[in-house]
Amino acid sequence: MPFRWQDRQGEMKYAIETRGLNKVFGSRTAVRDLSLTVHRGEIFGFLGPNGAGKSTSIKMLLGLVKPTGGVASVLGAPAGDVAIRRQIGFLPEDFRFYDWLTAAELLHLHGRLCGMSSSTLRDRVPAVLDMVGLASHRSQRLRGFSKGMLQRVGLAQALVHEPGIIFLDEPTSGLDPMGRRMVRDIIRVQRERGATVFLNSHLLSEIEITCDRVVFIREGEVVDSKDLRTVDQEDVRVVVHARNISQDAVSGLAQWTETVQLESEQLSFRVRSKEVLPDIMRHLVASGVNVFGFTPERVSLEELFVKIMGKDSGL
Numbered sequence: 001m002p003f004r005w006q007d008r009q010g011e012m013k014y015a016i017e018t019r020g021l022n023k024v025f026g027s028r029t030a031v032r033d034l035s036l037t038v039h040r041g042e043i044f045g046f047l048g049p050n051g052a053g054k055s056t057s058i059k060m061l062l063g064l065v066k067p068t069g070g071v072a073s074v075l076g077a078p079a080g081d082v083a084i085r086r087q088i089g090f091l092p093e094d095f096r097f098y099d100w101l102t103a104a105e106l107l108h109l110h111g112r113l114c115g116m117s118s119s120t121l122r123d124r125v126p127a128v129l130d131m132v133g134l135a136s137h138r139s140q141r142l143r144g145f146s147k148g149m150l151q152r153v154g155l156a157q158a159l160v161h162e163p164g165i166i167f168l169d170e171p172t173s174g175l176d177p178m179g180r181r182m183v184r185d186i187i188r189v190q191r192e193r194g195a196t197v198f199l200n201s202h203l204l205s206e207i208e209i210t211c212d213r214v215v216f217i218r219e220g221e222v223v224d225s226k227d228l229r230t231v232d233q234e235d236v237r238v239v240v241h242a243r244n245i246s247q248d249a250v251s252g253l254a255q256w257t258e259t260v261q262l263e264s265e266q267l268s269f270r271v272r273s274k275e276v277l278p279d280i281m282r283h284l285v286a287s288g289v290n291v292f293g294f295t296p297e298r299v300s301l302e303e304l305f306v307k308i309m310g311k312d313s314g315l
Contacts (some may be wrong), residue, residue, distance in 0.1 A: 002081035014073075015040045015165050016061060021070035022220065024055050030056040031220030034070070043187060043197045045207040045214035045228075045295045049309055053220030054200055055093075058167055061198075062090060075164050086114045089158035089166035093173065093200075095150075099143035103134055103153050106142065114161035124160060132156045133182060147174035154213045155183065165196040171204055184210050208301040216308050228301070235304065236274055240267040241293030242284065249287035256280055268298070 016038035023031040031053040038044045048054050051259050059065040061072055063080025072079040075087055097106055111121045132152040142150065151174045158166055165209050168187075172180040180203075187197050187210055201207055207214060208228065215225040243265055250267070253260050256276045257269040271277070277296055284291055299307075 012042075013271055014038060015042070015129065016044075016072070016074055017196065018072040019070055021057070021060060022068050023053075023060060023065060024068045029220070031067075033061070033221050034217070036215055038196060038198060040215075041191055041194050042194055042213060043191055043199060043211045045211035046198060046200045046217070047204070047207065047214050047305060048217040054217065055169070055215070057220065058169065058198070058200065058276050062088065062167065086161070087164040089161070089163035091154045091158040091166075091168045091171055092168065094170040095154050097142055097150070097154070097157075100141060102139050103129060103145075103156075104138040107156055110157040110237060111160045114163075116161055121160075128156045128160050129153075131159070131186060133179075148176065148179055151175055152179070152182075155186065157185070157230050159190070162193070163195065164197065165253045166190060167200075169200045170202065172200070172201065172203060180206060184216050199293060204301045204305060214301070216305065226301075226304065235272065235299040236268065236277075237268065237270050237297045237299050238280070238296065239293070239294075239295045240284065240291060242263060242267065243290040243292070245289050246287060249284055249289050252283055253280065280294075 014037045016036070018037075019035050021031060021034040022029065028156050033149070034053070034057055056065060060067050061074055061079050061086060066080075074081070075084050077084040091310055098109075101109065107125045107128060108118075111124065112118070116124065126135065126138065130140050130203070132155055134149065134152055134156065135143070137149065142153065145153065155168075155171055158168065171187075172183050175183065184206070187199070190197055191212075199207065199211060211228055213225065213227050213229075215222050217223065244267070245262060245267060250260055250262055253267075253269060257271050257278065260267060260269045271280070274296060278292075281291070281294060
């Protein structure tokens, strides 16, 4: 049976919860102290530079790697619980499917492994293949698939059993712009039916327009988090085009922002909230500045990543 949130709403506050989760391999600590919560029905982004412990963290949540310490629960049960595994969908970054199977056979196999009946899969498999744009290739063997087609069928196998939580590791790898848009639409459909999506991707632009909330991790520890549904209320960059910009006018901006850049007829600075923008405009005009352009812009997720992780941190 597909997982339905209403079955257990009274029992479960979070889809994922970890406290002090850590993993040590010999003398190397891969995950140091991971403590996070992921709400039910949330599209959650998991971000960090290479080597930050993202893959190891996901494997512990899936029960593929045993933690050295700490605790983790998934869908209200200890991570790795056998019964809960049937309610999890997973698309790994580096997957290898049995390439002698057809697309339909692969989905049927994964559906049966998750406890679905053959009669249910007769209807479900064609529907999922249609959802990922592979309906016309259902009888084609995977060895003849392109990288983008394999990515699509990989997404289909993660969704065939309508899981309660879906872990997607680089789900848009190898896809063209239309394919990436399809993935975004499918992820949103999962949220609409009440599922939780745990998303890891190096494409921050995709994370930014898909996720509800993100956390940034370094060395297996959460260093910051952002609610992308409200982030436009903070970290606002402002570009002002104006003439007659006096030093007094620039100095007066210190009450709202710490750093102001002035180049010819352009001022640029950042503020923490859009609420102060009318005050800044009034200050500039009162200071005799001739403003002919005033443009607030939300700071991109990529800029936030660099700000939080440092300029030398790679994705």
